[in-house]
Amino acid sequence: MIPKRRVHPLIKVAVAILLLAGVALLFIRSVKDTRAEPYVVSANHLQNWTLGIDTAADADGAVVSLRPPPELPMNLFRQLFSRQMESLGTPSQPGIPLVLRREIPSEISAEALLALAREAGLAHAVPAPRCVGYRRVSDPGITRQLYFMWFDVPGFDRFRQALAPQAGPGFAPAGLSPVLMMAAQPNFTGWLPVVVDQDRDCIAVVTVE
Numbered sequence: 270m271i272p273k274r275r276v277h278p279l280i281k282v283a284v285a286i287l288l289l290a291g292v293a294l295l296f297i298r299s300v301k302d303t304r305a306e307p308y309v310v311s312a313n314h315l316q317n318w319t320l321g322i323d324t325a326a327d328a329d330g331a332v333v334s335l336r337p338p339p340e341l342p343m344n345l346f347r348q349l350f351s352r353q354m355e356s357l358g359t360p361s362q363p364g365i366p367l368v369l370r371r372e373i374p375s376e377i378s379a380e381a382l383l384a385l386a387r388e389a390g391l392a393h394a395v396p397a398p399r400c401v402g403y404r405r406v407s408d409p410g411i412t413r414q415l416y417f418m419w420f421d422v423p424g425f426d427r428f429r430q431a432l433a434p435q436a437g438p439g440f441a442p443a444g445l446s447p448v449l450m451m452a453a454q455p456n457f458t459g460w461l462p463v464v465v466d467q468d469r470d471c472i473a474v475v476t477v478e
Contacts (some may be wrong), residue, residue, distance in 0.1 A: 303352045304472045308401050308418075312477050314341040315395055320386050322379040323362060328371055329461050333382045334364030335391055335422065337449065345451050349416055357416070357452035365420060365447045367391070367428060369461055372444070373436045382432070389428035396420040400471035402448065404460070414454040418475065419465045422447040 317338060323331045342363040350357070367386055386392070399419045406413045429442040446465040450457055465471075 304403060306352060306473060308345065308348050308398075308473055308475045310341070310398055310475055310477050311344070314338050314344065315397070315477065318394060318396065320383055320392055321364065322383065323364070323366075325362070327458075329459065330370060331364065331366030331368065331461075332370055332373065332379050333367050333386060334362075335367060335386075335394065335396070335425075335447075336362075336364040337396075339363075342449070342451070345418065345449075349452055355414075355454065357414070357454050358456055359452055360450045360457060363449060365396070365422060365425075365449050366445065366461065367425070368432060368436075369445065372440055372462075373432070377435055385431055386424075386428050389431060390424035391422070391428055394423045394425075396422045396447070398475035398477065400467070400475060401451070401473040402463075402465060402470035403472045404470060411455070413459075415457070415460050415463075416451040416453070417448040417463060418451055419471070420447045420449065 314337065319336050321334060321336050323334055342359065346357075346359055368382060373382075397420060399421055402415075402417045402419050404415045404417075425447045426442065429445070433440050433442050444464060445462045448463045448465065450460070453460065
């Protein structure tokens with residue numbers, strides 16, 4: 270009878286590690302593939318956006334924003350949740366921030382900003398989605414995530430350029446991108462301003478139907 274060869278314990282450990290690494294790699298690839306699935310937006314939801322004053326007192330929040338029809342944020346969140354199945358929060362007042370409180374002196378009123386936005390044509394703007402973006406930050410004891418949709422908004426750059434002389438030398442017209450927050454974990458605090466890097470941030474294309 271031929272005696273059974275004993276496998277060295279270290280070889281068993283190495284094989285187990287390789288198997289676990291393979292499973293982890295497949296899981297990460299699956300998550301990335303799921304995130305990369307295209308999002309669908311109705312052409313109707315890109316019409317009839319409205320300008321509004323944001324009432325939150327958050328210093329990092331918007332003063333005025335361009336707000337979508339309520340069906341759009343709900344539809345985007347449904348698509349996101351069906352992919353990720355994660356516990357995510359949604360914004361209480363969805364909209365594309367046009368300027369943040371921290372960017373301008375307090376003497377510039379929200380009403381003056383609204384008037385400037387109308388002059389830039391934002392009251393009749395039809396945003397065009399560019400991509401769905403994703404950011405993830407791991408800090409000790411907590412992982413933060415943000416999903417957003419990046420738009421091309423006619424009049425957005427014109428508005429911020431026109432605001433620059435009033436806002437002062439510290440204002441950067443290119444210091445904010447036109448994004449609509451979709452969902453976050455655990456909350457939306459600390460994410461603004463978002464300046465989109467297409468190569469780094471975009472994870473999924475958007476189809477308009």
